[in-house]
Amino acid sequence: MSKSAEHSWSFATRTVHHPAAEVRLQPVATPVYQTTTYRATEAEAIAEHSEEIGPPTFYTRYGNPTIDVLERVVADLEGGERGLAFASGMAAVSTTLLTLLNPGDHVVAGSSLYTATAKLLTHDLAELGVATDFVSPDDPGAFARAVRSSTRILYLESPSNPLLSLTDLAAVCQIANRHGALTVVDNTFATPYNQRPLEQGVDVVLHSATKYLAGHSDVLAGCVVCGRERADKIWLKRTLLGGTLDPFAAWLVLRGLKTLALRVRQHNENAMLIARALESHPAVARVLYPGLPSHPQHSLAVRQMSGFGGMLAFELRGGREAGIHLVESTRLAVLAVSLGSVESLIEHPASMSHSLLSDEELRRAGIPPGLIRLSVGIEDSEDLIADLKQALDKLA
Numbered sequence: 001m002s003k004s005a006e007h008s009w010s011f012a013t014r015t016v017h018h019p020a021a022e023v024r025l026q027p028v029a030t031p032v033y034q035t036t037t038y039r040a041t042e043a044e045a046i047a048e049h050s051e052e053i054g055p056p057t058f059y060t061r062y063g064n065p066t067i068d069v070l071e072r073v074v075a076d077l078e079g080g081e082r083g084l085a086f087a088s089g090m091a092a093v094s095t096t097l098l099t100l101l102n103p104g105d106h107v108v109a110g111s112s113l114y115t116a117t118a119k120l121l122t123h124d125l126a127e128l129g130v131a132t133d134f135v136s137p138d139d140p141g142a143f144a145r146a147v148r149s150s151t152r153i154l155y156l157e158s159p160s161n162p163l164l165s166l167t168d169l170a171a172v173c174q175i176a177n178r179h180g181a182l183t184v185v186d187n188t189f190a191t192p193y194n195q196r197p198l199e200q201g202v203d204v205v206l207h208s209a210t211k212y213l214a215g216h217s218d219v220l221a222g223c224v225v226c227g228r229e230r231a232d233k234i235w236l237k238r239t240l241l242g243g244t245l246d247p248f249a250a251w252l253v254l255r256g257l258k259t260l261a262l263r264v265r266q267h268n269e270n271a272m273l274i275a276r277a278l279e280s281h282p283a284v285a286r287v288l289y290p291g292l293p294s295h296p297q298h299s300l301a302v303r304q305m306s307g308f309g310g311m312l313a314f315e316l317r318g319g320r321e322a323g324i325h326l327v328e329s330t331r332l333a334v335l336a337v338s339l340g341s342v343e344s345l346i347e348h349p350a351s352m353s354h355s356l357l358s359d360e361e362l363r364r365a366g367i368p369p370g371l372i373r374l375s376v377g378i379e380d381s382e383d384l385i386a387d388l389k390q391a392l393d394k395l396a
């Protein structure tokens, strides 16, 4: 009970000072600790907590019990020592890179990255004196050739966005180890259900938890999982930059995570069926899906992934015009950016998610004008195939 309960305070005071909850029950669902600050019994305890890197009991930008549960669950699912939750995937990416990089450092990154991550590297981090070279993500030799004595990080997304190229994680880890560099992998597309990079030697895994981890298109969140010492440094940077996740958002991600395995299993199954159906349609020039034997890195996918994911891309014979027409013609797949949700989302990268890129940057990233990206949802696969077929038939 709070100190205020010992006195008979006036009405206005009693509306403000409520007794602290004394909970004897063990709730099954994680409660939302929607509080920014915590009662202390001794002044000195606050000073101790402000220095503490352990459980959060001080101020929510440093940590919070609901966020703490999410961080422990994500660390467990990725097989790492410590997890950290952020207000968005980009807060996770930027805080991690700002922690691990210093002026004069060099990064080698896969050339097919999420656009905001690429812009962060080429603009903001470049302004701080960090140089980045982009290399073909499917060629470990290209990573090896780009490494310099100042290289601190090999950064990649596998499967990549939007081309579904894979990077051989074990091969890139070997290169990084030889040169004393770190590997950082954005595992958003695969999810820990389909791929656990830390088990393959990667140093830091991060996610836009906005996508599959939360899974319902209703919350922005990010997370990082890595070894404790490195995570403690990223945690400190997070408290200073302020990108900590909100407790209610953490609760939404935790709720989504309970069905991650069920959802991803269905995403995997639907995507495989749709990829096969698309391959046989005359309006489609090629389908990019790691689960298809026609994918140039299918054998690598079989080796390093336990499922092939819910993301696929396909190129239309009709180019940019056909791409725009197709995404405006589906009735079930929703025309929207983002991915990883229960509902199927379709987009045309050249005019939507990658519209920030110039024509030259699009060409360099290997994104053809008729490319379509599909985030396959958990709807009935026959309905999804029928929907895509009616939209594709209109192009013929």
Ligand SMILES: Cc1ncc(COP(=O)(O)O)c(C=O)c1O
Pocket: 088, 089, 090, 091, 114, 116, 157, 161, 186, 188, 189, 207, 208, 209, 210, 220, 221, 222, 338
């Ligand atoms: C692969 C990948 N990484 C990071 C991000 C950034 O995540 P957020 O939008 O949660 O900041 C995205 C967003 O689309 C993404 O697709």
